[in-house]
Amino acid sequence: MSQTTIFEVMSGLCRELGAINLGQGFPDMEEPPEVIGAAQRALVERSNQYPPMRGLPELRGAVAGMYGVSAAEVIVTSGATEALASAILALVRPGDEVICVQPLYDAYLPLVARAGGVARLVNLRPPAWSLDLDELAEAITDKTRLIILNTPNNPTGTVLDRATLEGIGALAQRHGIYVLSDEVWEATVLDGSKPLSVLDIPSLRERSVKVGSAGKIFSLTGWKIGWAVAAPELAERVAASHQFITFTTPTPLQWAVAEGLALGEAWFAAHRARYVESKARLVSGLTQAGFCVLPCAGTWFVTVDLAASGLPAQDELLAQRLVREAGVGSIPVSAFYADRPERGYLRLCHAKRGETLDQAVERLAGFRAGFV
Ligand SMILES: Cc1ncc(COP(=O)(O)O)c(C=O)c1O
Missing domain, CATH: 3.90.1150.10 (Aspartate Aminotransferase, domain 1)
Incomplete structure (x- = not known):
């Protein structure tokens, strides 16, 4: 570890x-000059003091607008990694099992372990790197608390389709499981299509936390501005956890990302x-x-x-x-x-x-x- x-x-x-x-x-x-310029202006013209714990209202509003959700469902975090940490620490209790899908982003397993959870691993199958719902169902036990997804997937670049997400939704509903969906690569589907999100699947909407990253959207990986999006009751729990991890995220960069998200299609x-x-x-x-x-x-x-x-x-x-x-x-x-x-x-x-x-x-x- x-x-x-x-x-x-x-x-x-x-x-x-x-x-x-x-x-x-x-x-x-x-690097995108429009967004860098917005950060420069924000440093000089806006506040450099603590923003609200859940993020600047302007950025929460911009993220909410992008996904068609309410701003109350958005929590701005210090990179997607902190959103993942906040969600995992909020939802996983000692002894809970968490299903993680390999190949996986390297933060998941240490974070699950830190929450006292036990990871159960299922695999995407090459060369299509598809997720087998039967294999996923077999990994579920009465201790399963959370499934962590990553779509589009790093490193394979594959995107979960509607049938798979709906299948996961049915399993999650049947077994009372939460889903944490790492969607940081959502803006990088190169045919321009919008990949499906857990937010688009009714059976997943109330029990999922979606994670996004401005670092990926604007190719500014060092900015470490991310967010968690979840239905209000879940968002409340993620916010409570975020409060004592980083509490807030740099104010000028939040302004810049809010401006960036308004740049247009x-x-x-x-x-x-x-x-x-x-x-x-x-x-x-x-x-x-x-x-x-x-x-x-x-x-x-x-x-x-x-x-x-x-x-x-x-x-x-x-x-x-x-x-x-x-x-x-x-x-x-x-x-x-x-x-x-x-x-x-x-x-x-x-x-x-x-x-x-x-x-x-x-x-x-x-x-x-x-x-x-
Ligand atoms: C799947 C996945 N999740 C999360 C992250 C981290 O995102 P951030 O830099 O916003 O914390 C990355 C970065 O490469 C990633 O590939």
């Missing part, structure tokens, strides 16, 4: 070795277009170089099937060799598992400038061609 995350380890190695970092998920493109479409381009560039480069890239609807990542690319299905070894020998950082997908990991896939971040991606592809192609 005290282990350093793979993202930190790989970014550290990239810095030390001067490698191109396609490991950790952060963009190296121009044309702005968001143009912002998304950068990632459509970066993904296409990385995927076509890798494919031409003989790598097998799995389909992926959203996030800033693609996954490479190592065996289908003519490489050994040993993702950790490959990630180490790639960063040291080819000078490209990646993340082994097995790092997103606590047990029975899939070892045959590497995650690469495409949210980079064209020249960075071209250079990375050249290095990866050379590594593959000369692989022994």
Whole structure:
């Protein structure tokens, strides 16, 4: 639990070795000047003192407007990670079981353990990385308190469809289970479609907490502005927990995100277009170089099937060799598992400038061609 995350380890190695970092998920493109400008103005013209505990009314209103919910259902947090922590600490009691779906974001398991919960793991199945409802149902016991979902999923980029979400809703209703849905990648579905949320599914609406992140929406990962959205009674409990974790979240950045969310669909479409381009560039480069890239609807990542690319299905070894020998950082997908990991896939971040991606592809192609 005290282990350093793979993202930190790989970014550290990239810095030390001067490698191109396609490991950790952060963009190296121009940061949105409209939103940066709003933050600069907010620092000078607005308050730098404590905002209300649940967030600035302007930001809560903007988030509520985006999702078609009431502002009373929105709690602004210090990144999605704090929303996850607040929800898990609010809902999970010692001895409760929490179903987590692998591959999973690395914060879930330590947070469940910290709440005294016991994680039960189910797996998405490659290559489509789909969730098997029967497997999920089998993992439910009379101690199950919470199911944690992540859609679109990091690292695989898959989105849960209506039938699956409704199936989860039926199970959750039948067994009296809460659902925590990590939807931080919601704005990154590159065909422009809006992925379904737990907020859209009637059977899940009253028993779910949805988590979002401005860091992902605006490509400003260091801002750490997120939110939890839930029906009023649940929101109350999440707020009570948030109150004694960070209490509030930096005021000027909340102003800036509220302004950013009002930028309008044309702005968001143009912002998304950068990632459509970066993904296409990385995927076509890798494919031409003989790598097998799995389909992926959203996030800033693609996954490479190592065996289908003519490489050994040993993702950790490959990630180490790639960063040291080819000078490209990646993340082994097995790092997103606590047990029975899939070892045959590497995650690469495409949210980079064209020249960075071209250079990375050249290095990866050379590594593959000369692989022994
Ligand atoms: C699935 C998932 N959840 C949560 C987060 C964290 O979001 P934030 O930086 O807003 O805390 C990330 C960041 O990569 C993520 O991939």
